Amino acid sequence: xxxxxxxxxxxxxxxxxxxxxxxxxxxxxxxxxxxxxxxxxxxxxxxxxxxxxxxxxxxxxxxxxxxxxxxxxxxxxxxxxxxxxxxxxxxxxxxxxxxxxxxxxxxxxxxxxxxxxxxxxxxxxxxxxxxxxxxxxxxxxxxxxxxxxxxxxxxxxxxxxxxxxxxxxxxxxxxxxxxxxxxxxxxxxxxxxxxxxxxxxxxxxxxxxxxxxxxxxxxxxxxxxxxxxxxxxxxxxxxxxxxxxxxxxx
Ligand SMILES: C[S@@+](CC[C@H](N)C(=O)[O-])C[C@H]1O[C@@H](n2cnc3c(N)ncnc32)[C@H](O)[C@@H]1O
Numbered sequence: 001x002x003x004x005x006x007x008x009x010x011x012x013x014x015x016x017x018x019x020x021x022x023x024x025x026x027x028x029x030x031x032x033x034x035x036x037x038x039x040x041x042x043x044x045x046x047x048x049x050x051x052x053x054x055x056x057x058x059x060x061x062x063x064x065x066x067x068x069x070x071x072x073x074x075x076x077x078x079x080x081x082x083x084x085x086x087x088x089x090x091x092x093x094x095x096x097x098x099x100x101x102x103x104x105x106x107x108x109x110x111x112x113x114x115x116x117x118x119x120x121x122x123x124x125x126x127x128x129x130x131x132x133x134x135x136x137x138x139x140x141x142x143x144x145x146x147x148x149x150x151x152x153x154x155x156x157x158x159x160x161x162x163x164x165x166x167x168x169x170x171x172x173x174x175x176x177x178x179x180x181x182x183x184x185x186x187x188x189x190x191x192x193x194x195x196x197x198x199x200x201x202x203x204x205x206x207x208x209x210x211x212x213x214x215x216x217x218x219x220x221x222x223x224x225x226x227x228x229x230x231x232x233x234x235x236x237x238x239x240x241x242x243x244x245x246x247x248x249x250x
Contacts, residue, residue, distance in 0.1 A: 013073050013074050014220065014223035015071075016076075016079075017052075017076060019211070021053075022212040023206075023207055023209070023219070024217065025207055026205070026207065027052075028056045033141075034141045035056075038139050040059065040064050042063070042065065044065060045067075047067075047070070049096045049099075050096065051071050051091065052076045053076050054076075054079065054080030054083055054084035055084075061088065066089075067089045068092065069092075070092055070093075070099075071093065072093065072096065074093050077091050096124055097124055099131070125190055129192060144178070144180070145199070150243075151214070151218065151243060154245075155173065155218065156173060158238075159172070159225060159226075161237070161240060163233075172225045174224050204250055206247075206249060214243045214247055214248075217250065218243065222238075
């Protein structure tokens with residue numbers, strides 16, 4: 001298991017369980033469908049990629065033979081270990097862009113995946129394919145093509161208003177929301193048999209926590225593009241009125 005990702009491109013740890021809870025507590029609550037498809041069984045060995053603070057992973061603890069939660073954020077993994085470590089549940093800080101073959105032996109892999117740069121996207125899926133036992137399943141959820149379009153455009157506009165060139169602003173947006181066509185073609189090219197692929201329109205109510213709402217969400221999910229600005233300008237970019245159309249929902 002390569003627990004140490006190469007430092008180049010790995011970036012700073014933008015996640016904390018507190019900020020996640022204030023701004024995105026709805027994410028693990030929206031996992032009922034994926035959990036239904038995963039259908040955890042006592043003999044399953046589960047790999048949860050992008051497990052965050054472990055609230056979703058907790059669905060497997062005590063229900064399967066073994067579960068391993070991986071996340072690139074040290075802060076999130078610390079929270080997962082604190083709240084959900086058991087004899088059959090382990091958590092490790094791993095950037096999934098650098099998964100390797102030592103993870104072999106899983107019967108089920110799940111992922112909630114938001115940031116994988118273009119050079120490593122296919123490699124991640126290949127590594128997951130390599131991790132699975134014969135007839136193992138990979139069940140995952142991520143933003144699909146056209147996800148959060150207003151806020152996506154608004155963050156780019158906010159960077160431009162703060163002096164970043166438009167091409168550079170587009171370049172630093174790490175979000176990757178593929179179409180069904182891209183996903184099916186890529187998965188099949190790697191050797192997966194695609195049983196089901198669904199795109200769901202799911203406007204989501206933002207939290208009302210004083211540290212949450214659209215500002216908290218942009219601070220957390222937009223932390224990496226906001227790094228294109230000097231620290232003193234980041235709050236101005238977060239507080240721009242251009243997020244109005246996403247004030248309550250994303
Ligand atoms: C939206 S959160 C989902 C967390 C959890 N699965 C849940 O349902 O609450 C996305 C998580 O993906 C992790 N993540 C993003 N890019 C990653 C990468 N390249 N490798 C591993 N984890 C990554 C983040 O650190 C974050 O904890």
